[in-house]
Amino acid sequence: MKCPPLQMIEDYLSGELPAEDRIRLEEHLESCASCRKVLSRERELDDLLRYQPILKAPEGFYARIMSKLPAQEKTAFLPDWLTALAFGLLLAFGGFMVGKFATPLIGNLAEKIAAFRLDPEMVAEIDRFGLLSQGDWFSQLSSGGNIIIVNLIVGGIILCWGLWQMVKALRG
Amino acid sequence: MAPETVIPSEEELIRKSKRGDRQAFGRLVERYQDQVYTLACRTLGDVHLAEDVSQEAFIRAWRAVARFEEKAKFSSWLYRITLNACFSELRRRNKPVDQVTQDELGYLKILNVQTVAADTTIERRDLVEKLIAGLPPVYRSIVVLFYLQELDCNEISSVLGRPVGTVKAYLHRARAQLRKNAEHLLKTRSLSK
Numbered sequence: 001m002k003c004p005p006l007q008m009i010e011d012y013l014s015g016e017l018p019a020e021d022r023i024r025l026e027e028h029l030e031s032c033a034s035c036r037k038v039l040s041r042e043r044e045l046d047d048l049l050r051y052q053p054i055l056k057a058p059e060g061f062y063a064r065i066m067s068k069l070p071a072q073e074k075t076a077f078l079p080d081w082l083t084a085l086a087f088g089l090l091l092a093f094g095g096f097m098v099g100k101f102a103t104p105l106i107g108n109l110a111e112k113i114a115a116f117r118l119d120p121e122m123v124a125e126i127d128r129f130g131l132l133s134q135g136d137w138f139s140q141l142s143s144g145g146n147i148i149i150v151n152l153i154v155g156g157i158i159l160c161w162g163l164w165q166m167v168k169a170l171r172g
Numbered sequence: 173m174a175p176e177t178v179i180p181s182e183e184e185l186i187r188k189s190k191r192g193d194r195q196a197f198g199r200l201v202e203r204y205q206d207q208v209y210t211l212a213c214r215t216l217g218d219v220h221l222a223e224d225v226s227q228e229a230f231i232r233a234w235r236a237v238a239r240f241e242e243k244a245k246f247s248s249w250l251y252r253i254t255l256n257a258c259f260s261e262l263r264r265r266n267k268p269v270d271q272v273t274q275d276e277l278g279y280l281k282i283l284n285v286q287t288v289a290a291d292t293t294i295e296r297r298d299l300v301e302k303l304i305a306g307l308p309p310v311y312r313s314i315v316v317l318f319y320l321q322e323l324d325c326n327e328i329s330s331v332l333g334r335p336v337g338t339v340k341a342y343l344h345r346a347r348a349q350l351r352k353n354a355e356h357l358l359k360t361r362s363l364s365k
Contacts, residue, residue, distance in 0.1 A: 006344070007340075007344055010343075010344060010347060014318075014324075016324065016325065041351075042347075045347060045350060045351055045354060046319075048296065048299070048300055048303075048354060049300060049315060049319040049350070050319050050320075051293070051296045051297050051300045052214075052297070052300050052301065052304070052316065052319060052320045053210075053297050053301075054206050054207065054210050054320065055206065055209055055210040055213055056206055056209075057205040057206050057208075057209040057223075057226070058209075058219075058223055061205055061209065061223065061226075061227070062198070062201055062202060062205060064227060065201055065205075065227050065230045065231065066194070066198055066201070068227065068231055069194060069197070069231065069234050070231070070234075070235065
């Protein structure tokens with residue numbers, strides 16, 4: 001082994017050198033007087049640095065802190081995972097309810113609008129690009145079914161996240 | 173017979189502090205006040221400023237303790253808050269965090285004369301304090317955390333929020349600087365043996 005870099009000797013002293021390197025270094029130190037000198041110099045520096053005293057906090061330090069402590073920030077009423085879980089359930093359920101009860105209403109509205117655009121001449125005049133005659137996309141979109149699906153997907157994602165957080169909290 | 177007093181564990185004190193128990197937090201302050209004050213003193217190099225900043229650090233810790241994740245080490249979390257408070261105070265005063273100021277350089281010139289006599293424990297302690305004061309603030313904080321609080325490089329990395337490699341490089345540079353400044357003393361001590 002060649003003479004090691006200084007960093008390796010520092011890691012050796014702090015106990016951070018892997019076992020394999022430590023053995024190699026110790027073997028090298030036996031035969032190299034100049035590295036032994038470096039090691040002894042570094043050890044002296046280490047010893048010196050460990051001489052730092054812990055300073056005593058000034059008198060009244062504790063009392064001053066305690067007198068200054070403000071009202072603690074209120075923590076959330078519910079933990080994150082429970083909020084997510086409740087929100088997810090609410091959204092999914094809400095989606096279902098909106099879909100179930102609002103469909104006839106939206107359907108009616110769609111029918112009225114559909115009836116309004118039944119006059120082919122009027123449609124042709126307004127709809128120069130043929131968008132409205134591409135089928136009853138509007139009544140499909142507003143039928144309520146899509147609302148349920150979107151709500152169930154979003155609710156489901158939040159629900160899964162909430163469940164995952166709950167599992168983590170219970171494990172941790 | 174004196175009543176038995178049960179010393180609450182740190183975990184218990186943290187849990188109670190999270191629920192807003194001032195008394196429990198007070199016990200944590202008692203437990204860590206010297207370490208936090210020492211870290212602030214060394215990093216800032218000014219005892220009066222360190223007193224204000226370490227008090228501020230405890231107040232910040234109290235405000236944030238509800239968000240403290242118990243898997244982390246409380247002392248490391250507290251040191252992180254302390255150092256953030258120290259570094260922001262230095263920046264507020266336009267003092268560099270990773271360089272030595274002219275005042276500190278001047279201080280070192282005087283130091284080289286004083287090192288010769290540092291033989292007793294008190295003198296050595298005084299010397300090491302002065303040597304550390306000659307380093308840039310961020311190096312000082314690393315030296316305190318490593319040698320005094322006995323944190324390893326991984327823990328210091330999480331306290332400082334800098335990569336382990338950077339911490340190791342800083343520690344290496346800090347030692348090089350300290351060695352250079354302490355060389356005179358070490359030579360004198362070796363000769364006297």
